[in-house]
Amino acid sequence: MTAAVTFAAGCSNNSEGGGSKEPNAGVAANKICDGTLDTSAAAALQRLSGTKQFDELTGTNEAGESNTFSVDRAIKHLHDSYSQRGTCWVYKTGDDSGRPLLEVRFSATRSHPSSSEEEESSTDTVEYPVGVFARTSRYGADLFFRCPTKATTDDAHVGDTDYVKAEMYSATGKMTGGSVSKDRMTVLNSMARAVADAGGCASAAALPMQIPAGKAH
Secondary structure (H helix, E strand, O other), X not given: OOOOXXXXXXXXXXXXXXXXXXXXXXXXXXXXXXXXXXXHHHHHHHHHHOOOOEEEEEOEOXXXXXXXXXXXXXXXXXXXXXXXXXXXXXXXXOOOOOOOOEEEEEEEEOOOOOHHHOOOOOOOOEEXXXXXXEEEXXXXXXXXXXXXXXXXXXXXXXXXXXXXXXXXXXXXXXXXXXXXXXXXXXXXXXXXXXXXXXXXXXHHHXXXXXXXXXXXX
């Protein structure tokens, strides 16, 4: 693994970073986000968007690195601050609104929520038996999976941790299809599986190939 993080056991248009969306430079769903979407996830993204062509944010971030998503960079920046974390901004080709359809980013974390911490009155929340904790809500999805990592510097934003958090923001008004909750989790899970595999913690993460039924709250 070439990423800088050592593994134990093995928004917007981001104008602050100088990013821009290439006009009409669409790619297929299975090519977006560094090719991290498997067949099921690619189909889910197509249902969510109502299209088959997508763009990513281009340009560079504050660190001078490409805004285009890379699994290796996502792993490298797991312990860094929010603005430095590897993020995939997904746009529908031809959408000039400046708002991404989805944002997905990864970060190291020492803990994870539990079902008991959820408010029972949150009727738009659906939990899934995926990883150590997974849920969708009105504005996106979270997926926590076991993946012990060690920070490579003493001044890292987050120190050594046992888990990785995959988080998704989704533009509520842009989602289509009859399975929005499950489709979003399908996309997030596929990307998380790719990160876990590249980081050498696929076995510990134990993320499924297919998303089981969720439980609404």
